[in-house]
Amino acid sequence: MESLKDAIRERGVVLSERILIVNSFLNHQVDTVLLDEMGRAFAGIFEECGPTKVLTAAVSGIPPALATGMHLGIPVVYARKTKPSTMGGDVYRGTARSATTEQVMELIVKRPFLLPSDRVVIIDDFIAWGHTIKALCDIVDASGAALVGIGAAIEKVFLDGRSRFEREDVPIHSLLRIRKMHPDGTIEFE
Amino acid sequence: MESLKDAIRERGVVLSERILIVNSFLNHQVDTVLLDEMGRAFAGIFEECGPTKVLTAAVSGIPPALATGMHLGIPVVYARKTKPSTMGGDVYRGTARSATTEQVMELIVKRPFLLPSDRVVIIDDFIAWGHTIKALCDIVDASGAALVGIGAAIEKVFLDGRSRFEREDVPIHSLLRIRKMHPDGTIEFE
Numbered sequence: 001m002e003s004l005k006d007a008i009r010e011r012g013v014v015l016s017e018r019i020l021i022v023n024s025f026l027n028h029q030v031d032t033v034l035l036d037e038m039g040r041a042f043a044g045i046f047e048e049c050g051p052t053k054v055l056t057a058a059v060s061g062i063p064p065a066l067a068t069g070m071h072l073g074i075p076v077v078y079a080r081k082t083k084p085s086t087m088g089g090d091v092y093r094g095t096a097r098s099a100t101t102e103q104v105m106e107l108i109v110k111r112p113f114l115l116p117s118d119r120v121v122i123i124d125d126f127i128a129w130g131h132t133i134k135a136l137c138d139i140v141d142a143s144g145a146a147l148v149g150i151g152a153a154i155e156k157v158f159l160d161g162r163s164r165f166e167r168e169d170v171p172i173h174s175l176l177r178i179r180k181m182h183p184d185g186t187i188e189f190e
Numbered sequence: 191m192e193s194l195k196d197a198i199r200e201r202g203v204v205l206s207e208r209i210l211i212v213n214s215f216l217n218h219q220v221d222t223v224l225l226d227e228m229g230r231a232f233a234g235i236f237e238e239c240g241p242t243k244v245l246t247a248a249v250s251g252i253p254p255a256l257a258t259g260m261h262l263g264i265p266v267v268y269a270r271k272t273k274p275s276t277m278g279g280d281v282y283r284g285t286a287r288s289a290t291t292e293q294v295m296e297l298i299v300k301r302p303f304l305l306p307s308d309r310v311v312i313i314d315d316f317i318a319w320g321h322t323i324k325a326l327c328d329i330v331d332a333s334g335a336a337l338v339g340i341g342a343a344i345e346k347v348f349l350d351g352r353s354r355f356e357r358e359d360v361p362i363h364s365l366l367r368i369r370k371m372h373p374d375g376t377i378e379f380e
Contacts, residue, residue, distance in 0.1 A: 021276055028277075029303040030266045032259040058249045059270070066256055069222040076220045080249070085291055086211055087218075101275055113219040 001041060001175040003034055004153065005189060008176070014185045018128075018159070020178070026125055026153065027060035038175060039067025042123060042151045045173050046072070049148035051121040053077055053114070055140065057096070057107050057132050064153050065123040077114065079107035079136060092142045094135030107135045109143075116144035127152040127174060130161025137165045154178065157190060191231060191365040193224055194343065195379060198366070204375045208318075208349070210368070216315055216343065217250040228365060229257025232313060232341045235363050236262070239338035241311040243267055243304070245330065247286070247297050247322050254343050255313040267304065269297035269326060282332050284325030297325045299333075306334035317342040317364060320351025327355045344368065347380060 013021040025031040042064070054076040056065035062078050069076035083091065087110060094107040114120065122136045133150060140147045147170050155162070155174035158181075162172055177190040203211040215221040232254070244266040246255035252268050259266035273281065277300060284297040304310065312326045323340060330337045337360050345352070345364035348371075352362055367380040 015276055019276060023274075023277065023300065024303070025265075028268065028270060028300060030256065030259065030268070032256065032266055033263055035256070036260050059252070059268075062249070062252050063256055063266075066220065066222065066225070066253055067260070069220065070226050070257070070260075073223055075215075076222055076253075078218065078220070078249070080218060084213075086205055086209060087213065110213065110218060113214070 001038070003037055004176045007031065007034055008154070008187065012187075014181050014183075014187060017181050017183060018156070020154070020156070020181060020187075022125075022154070026063070030063050035063050035067045038064050038153055039071045041175055042068040042173075043071035046121045046149045046151060049121065049171070050119055051148055052117075052119045053121070053145075055079070055109070055114070055120050055122050055136055056124055057081075057136060060126075061124040061132070064125055068121070068123050068151070077109060079109045079139065081105050081107065083108050092139045094139045096131040096135035097129070098131075107132070107139065109139050111143070114140065114143035114145050118143070118145035119148045120145050121149040121151065122147070123151045125153050127155040127161045128159050130159075130164030133161070134165045149173070151175075191228070193227055194366045197221065197224055198344070198377065202377075204371050204373075204377060207371050207373060208346070210344070210346070210371060210377075212315075212344070216253065220253050225253050225257045228254055228343055229261045231365055232258040232363075233261035236311045236339045236341065239311065239361070240309055241338055242307070242309045243311070243335075245269070245299070245304070245310050245312050245326055246314055247271075247326060250316075251314040251322070254315055258311070258313050258341070267299060269299045269329065271295050271297065273298050282329045284329045286321040286325035287319070288321075297322070297329065299329050301333070304330065304333035304335050308333070308335035309338045310335050311339040311341065312337070313341045315343050317345040317351045318349050320349075320354030323351070324355045339363070341365075
């Protein structure tokens with residue numbers, strides 16, 4: 001996706017060989033024109049899988065997941081990192097580790113929002129180490145729903161995160177794949 | 191907004207005279223068709239204020255804010271509750287108290303994303319006690335940007351939260367106003 005590549009080149013910040021800051025257009029501050037285009041792209045890719053729900057994780061997964069759900073016209077469920085006191089105990093839990101902080105965190109989804117009859121597409125902002133998406137896959141599996149696709153805006157191919165969750169018959173699509181990042185700020189795209 | 195009223199009637203849960211659960215269609219699980227309609231409504235209301243940015247607070251404010259920003263074609267900034275290790279120290283901070291947990295929390299916005307030249311519309315899911323929106327107003331004021339409008343999906347009128355942040359010349363619009371909630375689950379709308 002050329003517009004996303006341009007955004008990364010012009011507005012992204014390479015903090016290290018592993019960390020890319022996109023908070024000026026994808027998380028924290030969101031470029032909604034670019035986001036809409038991303039949602040349209042994901043919808044075009046996954047429509048044929050017949051999804052009934054988009055699943056993502058709070059916070060940074062929410063924008064691309066919502067844009068996708070809006071283009072597909074289906075609900076979006078975002079796993080929460082904290083359980084509101086009003087949520088009740090009827091939940092699925094998955095465990096993930098943050099790529100930047102190494103902190104272990106829990107992802108929580110209320111059971112009634114993922115049913116065995118659902119066909120779920122997981123959408124997130126990054127595929128980095130793959131921990132978050134793996135946790136979301138675990139939640140889908142626990143619910144008995146069918147996992148029909150996995151999408152991410154940006155994939156750091158060099159971290160091989162997709163090996164953590166890839167399985168037969170579940171297509172994985174990234175809108176942009178990064179082969180390597182250099183300390184001087186240059187990025188090699190695939 | 192009739193469709194939002196229907197959603198609350200059919201899918202909302204009155205937990206007490208003060209707490210309304212909307213996690214089956216507005217937060218946690220998001221009805222994207224309804225959300226798109228909400229975004230269009232907010233955009234129609236605030237377009238004439240000439241906004242350059244939408245500001246909200248993570249997590250539950252993000253869906254209505256994004257939908258609004260997408261319809262206006264302007265960026266959305268969401269204040270974060272935790273500062274990622276990669277964010278740096280150049281931030282505005284506001285303090286809010288959760289309506290459900292009474293917990294005090296900080297809202298954090300990176301300075302470069304709110305400029306004195308910006309015209310900001312604040313969008314949130316609820317006006318309850320008004321703490322979150324007040325904290326967002328404080329952040330806008332600290333940045334020197336102009337606050338040109340405040341919108342919420344649902345206002346609990348009986349809590350009078352808007353008195354905490356209302357000021358001359360800044361229009362406040364809620365898509366739906368609740369006058370009273372009863373323990374038996376019935377809701378009086380205005």
